[in-house]
Amino acid sequence: MRIQDIIRRPLITEKSQIQRDDTNTVAFEVDRRANKIDVKRAVEAQFKVKVAEVRIARMHGKIRRQGRFVGRQPDWKKAYVRLAPGEKTIEFFEGV
Numbered sequence: 001m002r003i004q005d006i007i008r009r010p011l012i013t014e015k016s017q018i019q020r021d022d023t024n025t026v027a028f029e030v031d032r033r034a035n036k037i038d039v040k041r042a043v044e045a046q047f048k049v050k051v052a053e054v055r056i057a058r059m060h061g062k063i064r065r066q067g068r069f070v071g072r073q074p075d076w077k078k079a080y081v082r083l084a085p086g087e088k089t090i091e092f093f094e095g096v
Contacts, residue, residue, distance in 0.1 A: 006034045006042040010090075011078065025082045026090055030056070032077050039079045050084035 010016075011027040019025040030039055036054040043051050057080075061073035083089070 001031065001033060001038065003038075003042045003045050006031050006038050007046065008076075019080070020089060023082060024085075024087065024089065025080050028079050028081065030077050030079045032058075032075065034077065034079075036079075039081065043081050047090045049087045049090065051081055052084040053082040055080040055082075 008029040008031065011029055013027070016025075016027040019027070028039070028043075030042075034042075034056075036056055039054050039056065040051045043049065043054075057078045059076050059078055061075045064071050064073060
């Protein structure tokens with residue numbers, strides 16, 4: 001697995017914005033096969049910041065209905081990355 005494929009997208013929610021301001025923690029959707037070490041290496045390589053801690057949560061896909069047809073969204077993985085003290089936040093979170 002390549003480092004560029006580990007981080008899928010940033011999660012910009014109300015909870016993630018509060019965590020970014022209070023504890024310098026950012027949230028990402030990551031590849032389902034990635035572990036904490038992979039996520040830490042990917043964030044440090046792509047954004048040139050120092051990572052203090054990584055927490056990972058597995059999210060179950062929601063069930064969606066369209067009339068009588070039932071479908072299911074895929075499961076996905078979320079990573080909370082706490083940056084080291086003194087590091088500035090990642091720049092794409094600045095304009096939100």
